[in-house]
Amino acid sequence: MSEVVEPLRGSRPGPTARSAPAGTGSGRELWARLGAAGALRGLYQEGQPERGIVPDRLRDLIVRSEAQEGTGPLLSVCVQAATVLPLLAEAGRRGPAVGDVGRRMLDGRSVVALAATDSGPGSDLTALTTHAEETGTGTVLRGTKRWITNAVHADLLLVLARRRPGPHFTHFSWYLVPADDPRVQVEAAPSPYFTGSGTGHVHLDGVPVLADGPVGGAGRGLPLFARHIAVERLAGGLWAAAACRRALADTRDRLAEHGLWEQPAIRQRLAAALVRTRQLEALVETLGSAVAAEHDHTAAALVKAAAGETADHVLDVCAHLSGADGFAAAGMQHRRAEAALFGIAGGSTETVLASVADQAEALLPRPCGVAS
Structure with a gap:
């Protein structure tokens, strides 16, 4: 059983270890609660991440968590549920240790941080400098990862690292390393946003990778x-729609409370933002199955671009209509700033619009939702 136990030496004794400061919820705590309740397994077809996520179930979880838990814990959960768990489940076919990590995650007993974004090149993954070195005792990782969600409270880090020089897509692999290794240094990101997400910067100074070698096989990092x-x-599209809807509802209630809702200019501006929100919801509903079941990259780019632009517009309207109250602690101006996430994380709006443009010739002849 050593091949299963060894990779978990980075696990911490309880699901709430290294939690957020008293008075704030953390993504680790939310993850533990969802896992213990079976809600994480319930996100996937037949409870198996390798079979794909169920968009309606993910939407329901996001809507509830967006209203009750705050953006930080929800960010923590979304990255793991949408990316880490399915990636590990696919890779688990190649090694029992990786599969065991995934099972602990599903139960809410382990948190894994996805460490892709590098120091320097940022989201240009082919330019990352974090690299793997072969030593007499095995593979070690060196480099720095920045703005990594869950870094502060993770048990394990799933690190994208270079295995060979050059930008070729086969020159990168994923590796698991224990977050509590003394050669791993983690510092909380100095930001007033996404409290509870555990976002931090990670420095790897010759940290050994866990058993089974590259996760999913050598050279399969970028694919x-x-x-x-x-x-x-x-997930970002579903979340952006939920955030816009709640912001509009809160803004409408405030306007009515202050006797401003009957002013035509205000009503029209909020109504136009509501139309955009409904359009985003319709797009996500139409394309969700293609993304979840087929990993349709063009559909995902459409959703991502729409989410970034819609959230930016709608939260700007809500913040403006909130007046001076918007600048209160955790007010609409704060929510507006956090909504910028939808136009940055997972690829900037400009990047995904470039992908949409590349597919324009194929997209234009067919209605939305019709397979190519």
Whole structure:
């Protein structure tokens, strides 16, 4: 059983270890509750991440968590549920240790941080400098990862690292390393946003990788990431729609309370934002199955671009209509700033629009939702 136990030496004794400061919820705590309740297994077809996520169930979880838990814990959960667990489940076919990590995650007993974004090149993964070195005792990783969700409270880090020089897509692999190894240094990201997400910067100074070698096989880092980032973009679309809807409802209630709702200019501006929100919801509903079941990258790019632009517009309207109250702690201006996530994380709006443009010739002749 050593091949199963060894990779978990980075696990911490309880699901709430290294939790957020008192008075704030953490993504680790939310993950533990969802796992213990069976809600994480319930997100996937037949409870198996390798069979794909069920969009309606993911939407329901996001809507509830967006209203009750805050953006930080929800960010923590979305990255793991949409990307980490399905990626590990696919890779688990190649090694029992990876499969055991996935099972602990499903039960809420382990948190794994997806460490892809590098120091320097940022989201340009082919330019990352974090690399694997072969030593006399095995593979070690060196480099720095920045703005990594769950880094502060993770048991394990799933690290994308370079195995060979050059930008070729086969020159990168995923590796698991224990977050509590002394050669891993983690610092919380200095930001007032996404409290509870555990976002931090990670420095790897010759940290040994866990058993089974590269996760999913050598040279499969970028193909695996490209496959599973599609579902993370779908999660972003579902989340952006939920955030816009709640912001509009809160803004409408405030306007009515202050006797401003009957002013025509205000009503029209909020109504236009509601139309955009409904359009985003319709797009996600139409394309969700293609993304979840087929990892349709073009559909995911459409959702991602629409989510970024819609959230930016709608939260800007809500923040403006909130007046001075919007600048209160955790007010609409704060929510507006956090909504910028939808246009940045998982690929900037400009990047995904470039992908949509590349497919324009194929997209234009057919209605939305019709397979190519």
